[in-house]
Amino acid sequence: MIHIRAMTMDDYPAVIDLMRNTPGISLRDADSRESTARYLERNPEMSFIAEVDGDLAGCVMSGHDGRRGYLQHLLVLPRYRRRGIANALVERCLSMLEAHGILKCHLDVFKTNEAAAAYWQSQGWQLRQDIDRYSFTRPGNQNA
Numbered sequence: 133m134i135h136i137r138a139m140t141m142d143d144y145p146a147v148i149d150l151m152r153n154t155p156g157i158s159l160r161d162a163d164s165r166e167s168t169a170r171y172l173e174r175n176p177e178m179s180f181i182a183e184v185d186g187d188l189a190g191c192v193m194s195g196h197d198g199r200r201g202y203l204q205h206l207l208v209l210p211r212y213r214r215r216g217i218a219n220a221l222v223e224r225c226l227s228m229l230e231a232h233g234i235l236k237c238h239l240d241v242f243k244t245n246e247a248a249a250a251y252w253q254s255q256g257w258q259l260r261q262d263i264d265r266y267s268f269t270r271p272g273n274q275n276a
C-alpha cells in the first residue's frame with residue numbers, strides 16, 4: 133500500500149542515497165544536510181516521501197518564494213514506477229502550494245532527460261519556449 137507523508141530530516145540519508153543512485157537527478161552543494169534542513173524549515177510540509185509497505189519508494193521536494201512554487205528532485209524507484217506514485221507526490225506539493233496562495237509552479241529538467249520530459253508533458257506541464265534561465269554562481273563555488 134502506498135503511503136505519502138511529509139519529509140523530515142530523518143529521511144535525509146535515505147533520500148540522498150536514492151538521488152545519488154538515480155540518473156537524471158543532479159546533486160549539488162545545495163543538497164547538503166545543512167541546506168536541506170534550511171529548505172525544509174523554510175518550506176514546511178511541502179516535501180514528501182512515498183512509502184510502499186514501509187519501503188522508501190520515491191520523494192519530491194517543493195517550496196515557494198512567496199510568488200511562485202518550485203518543484204525539485206521528483207523521483208520514484210524503478211521497481212515502483214507506473215503506479216501513480218509520482219503523480220500522487222506532485223499533487224501533494226501542488227495542493228500545499230495552492231493552500232499557501234501559490235498557483236503556478238516551475239521546475240528544471242535536464243535537456244537530456246527525455247523520460248522526465250515525457251512525464252511532465254503527459255501531465256500538462258508546459259515546456260517554456262519563451263524563457264531562457266540564467267544562473268550566476270559566486271566565484272569559487274562552482275558546485276553550489
Ligand SMILES: CC(C)(COP(=O)(O)OP(=O)(O)OC[C@H]1O[C@@H](n2cnc3c(N)ncnc32)[C@H](O)[C@@H]1OP(=O)(O)O)[C@@H](O)C(=O)NCCC(=O)NCCS
Nearest residue numbers: 156206207208213214215216217218219247248250251254
Ligand atoms: C519521471 C518519474 C518520476 C515518473 O514516476 P512514476 O511514479 O512512474 O510516474 P506515474 O506512475 O505517476 O506516472 C503517471 C503518468 O505519467 C506518464 N508517465 C510516467 N512516466 C513516463 C515516462 N517515462 N514516459 C512517458 N510518460 C510517462 C504516464 O502517462 C503515466 O500514466 P500511466 O502509467 O497510466 O501511463 C520516474 O520515472 C523517475 O523517477 N524517473 C527518474 C528521475 C527523474 O528523472 N525525475 C524527474 C526529474 S525532473
